[in-house]
Amino acid sequence: xxxxxxxxxxxxxxxxxxxxxxxxxxxxxxxxxxxxxxxxxxxxxxxxxxxxxxxxxxxxxxxxxxxxxxxxxxxxxxxxxxxxxxxxxxxxxxxxxxxxxxxxxxxxxxxxxxxxxxxxxxxxxxxxxxxxxxxxxxxxxxxxxxxxxxxxxxxxxxxxxxxxxxxxxxxxxxxxxxxxxxxxxxxxxxxxxxxxxxxxxxxxxxxxxxxxxxxxxxxxxxx
Ligand code: GRF
Numbered sequence: 641x642x643x644x645x646x647x648x649x650x651x652x653x654x655x656x657x658x659x660x661x662x663x664x665x666x667x668x669x670x671x672x673x674x675x676x677x678x679x680x681x682x683x684x685x686x687x688x689x690x691x692x693x694x695x696x697x698x699x700x701x702x703x704x705x706x707x708x709x710x711x712x713x714x715x716x717x718x719x720x721x722x723x724x725x726x727x728x729x730x731x732x733x734x735x736x737x738x739x740x741x742x743x744x745x746x747x748x749x750x751x752x753x754x755x756x757x758x759x760x761x762x763x764x765x766x767x768x769x770x771x772x773x774x775x776x777x778x779x780x781x782x783x784x785x786x787x788x789x790x791x792x793x794x795x796x797x798x799x800x801x802x803x804x805x806x807x808x809x810x811x812x813x814x815x816x817x818x819x820x821x822x823x824x825x826x827x828x829x830x831x832x833x834x835x836x837x838x839x840x841x842x843x844x845x846x847x848x849x850x851x852x853x854x855x856x857x858x859x860x861x862x863x
Contacts, residue, residue, distance in 0.1 A: 651676040652832035655727040657718075657735040658682050662689020663817060664733035664754055664824050669696050671825035674832035679725050681718055683737050711737070719743050729831060732786060733824070741788040749838040751786040754824050756816050758782060758798055763791035768809045768816065779803050779812060781820045783827045785838060796836065796843050798859040799823045823858055 652675040656665050659682060669677060669692065680693035685702040693700045701721055708714040715737065722730060723746070732753040744751060757767035759782040771779040780800035785793035799819040803812060830836040835849030845853075845860055853860050 652729055652828070653678045653727045654729045654731055654828060655679045655681060655722060655725055656693075657730060657732045658687050658689040659684045659736040660687050660689060660734050662687065662692045662734070664820055665689045666692050667821035668731065668733065668825050668828060669693070669698070671829070674829045675729075678727055679721075681721060683714060683718065683735070689734070715740060715743060719746065722747070729828070730786075731824070731828065738790075739786070744786055744788055749785060749840065752796065752827070752838075753784055753786050753791070753793070754820055755782045755784065755791050756813070756820065758800065759784060759791055759795060763789075768812045771803060772807060772809065772812065777803055779816060781816050781823060783823055785843070794838075794843055795861050796838070797823055797827050797853065799857065800859065822856065826853075826856065826858065 654675050654677050656668060656677055658665050658680060665680065677698050679699045679701060680690065682690055682700070682702045683705070685704040687702070690700045690702060703714050703717050705711060705714050708717055728750065730747055730751040732751065755763070755767070757763070757771065758778070758780045762770045768779070778800050780798055782798045783796045784791065785796065787793035799822065801815045801819055827836065830849050831838070835846040837844040843861065845863075850860060
C-alpha cells in the first residue's frame with residue numbers, strides 16, 4: 641500500500657478548548673498543516689466558535705453547565721472527554737473556565753493558553769483597558785504553558801504591538817488580536833516540528849526557530 645506524505649507524518653494531535661467567539665480557533669484551523677485539530681470542546685454550548693469547528697468537520701463537544709448540575713461535574717466531564725481523546729496538546733483559546741490543579745496536573749506540559757497581554761503584566765481579565773489606563777506604549781499577547789496559577793505558567797512566545805495615541809479598548813484589542821492569530825498557529829507548528837520543546841523545567845527552542853521568531857518579530861524568552 642502506498643501512503644501520501646501527509647499520511648506518513650505523525651501530526652501533533654491538538655484539542656482546542658473554547659468558550660466564545662473562536663477567532664483564534666479559526667486561525668488555528670486555517671493554519672493546521674503540521675498539527676491536526678482532532679476535537680473542539682466548549683463549556684458553552686452557544687459558543688459561536690463551535691460553528692466554525694463544525695464547518696471544518698472537526699468533532700465538537702459541548703458541556704453546558706445545566707447538563708452537569710454544577711461546575712464540578714462540568715469540569716469532570718470535560719476532563720473525562722480529554723482523557724479519552726488523549727491529544728498530544730491541549731490549546732486553550734478563549735476558554736473562560738478556571739481549571740482545578742488536578743485537571744492541569746493530568747496533562748503536564750501539554751496544555752497551553754493564549755493571553756491578550758504581555759505577561760507577567762496584566763494576568764486575568766480586562767487587559768486592554770488596564771494597558772490604556774497605565775498609559776503603556778506597548779502591549780501584546782503571550783502564549784504560555786498552563787499551570788495552577790492565573791496566567792502564571794512558563795512563557796513560550798510573545799508578540800508586541802504599539803499603543804497608538806487615541807486608541808480605545810476596541811482598537812487596541814483588534815491590533816493585539818491580529819498578532820494572536822499569527823503567533824498561536826506558529827507556536828503549534830513549532831511544537832509539532834520539534835522547534836519548540838516543552839519540558840518540566842524549561843521551554844527549549846531550536847536555532848532555526850529562534851531565527852524564524854526574529855523574522856516574525858515574536859519574542860522568545862532567553863535560554
Ligand atoms: C483572545 O483575546 C484570547 O487571547 C483570550 O480570549 C480571547 C478569545 O478570543 N484568551 P477568540 O474567542 O479566540 O476570538
